[in-house]
Amino acid sequence: MLQKKFEKVVLENYPDALDTRDTSIRYLGLLQNGHDIDISKMLMATSLCSDDINIPSTSFFSVVWGPFFLGGLGGLPYAGLTGLTAFAHHIPDHGTAFIFYGPHIGVTLENEVGKMYRPGQGNAGACCGALMLALERFKDDTYTPELKREDYQQTYLESLLFPRKDEILNDKLPQRKITECTFELIDKMLHESLREVKNEFKVDKIALLGGIVINTDFGIDDYFSVRNFEVIRTTYL
Template identity: 60%
Template structure:
């Protein structure tokens, strides 16, 4: 009953979102059947938020090697080109690369975005906490993040969101808007890092699956709103 309620609520905000585990199975099938990728030799990397709530979101973790962790707060690939190069060097012989990426956002049965009930907690909490913190700060028009060693990732996340500040604040749902903006940032950086490190990939293909993870409730499946699926021919980069 609660799963059905979540399904209706999620689809209201993300009409194309599907059960995250079903999404995993669907795209593993596409990789194997349509692109002739040997799933037994795929190394997975993730660029999703380091929030613990994202770990059980998909079944990719149960099937593929890895994951190689690229994402920090918000899902930004903070490992940069050094991390992308390391990932490229860890792929099995005659294998393939797969990168799963994107931000996440919580949702409650009542339809509150940016919130969720975490395991064994009675009160709602933020999801993504880093993005909701950034949103609260960006509402102050005079606020500018200051890069420092003590809170480097959060400050860099907020700095990367500055070009989207007006777009986010003018949106009817700011929680969704900041999540959408973060997806654009992650997607851009992932593509830039791959292009910069293309000579390090000794494989034929790199598969990308990007979108937004939608956190629901303890014991229920999350959802995933796919924004990009592509199998990149490394020779064409």
């Protein structure tokens, strides 16, 4: 019953979303049956936010190897070219690379977007915390991001999003808009990095599944709204 209530809220904001269990079944099936990929020889990398709440969102892909963690705050692939190269070198012989990526956003049964009730907490808190913090800082007209060594990931995330500050703040739902903008950043960064290190991949295919992870509540399946699904032949990168 609670799952159905959450589904109603999720679909109001992300009409195309599937729960993560159905996401894994659908897209692993497409990889296996539509692209002739042996998923038993597939290594998954993730570029998701380091938030602990995202761990269940990847557990439904337990039939593949991994994950190799590329992401940090907001889901940006902070592991960079070195991390992506390491991932390339870890793929099973005659296997396939699979990258699951994107930012995340919470929802509550009260239809609060950008918040969730975390396990053991009585009050709803920000989710994604890094993106909601950036959003709050952007509301201050005097604020300009400054890279800080001691807070590199957050300040780098904000510096990349800052050029779209007005677009984000003027949207009817800024919490959702900043999440969409972050997906576009992650997607662009991953594709650029893959082209940089393409010769490190000794496999024929790289599968990408990107979108928005939608966090719900403890014991309730999360959801995923797909923005990109593709299988790239490494020779075409």
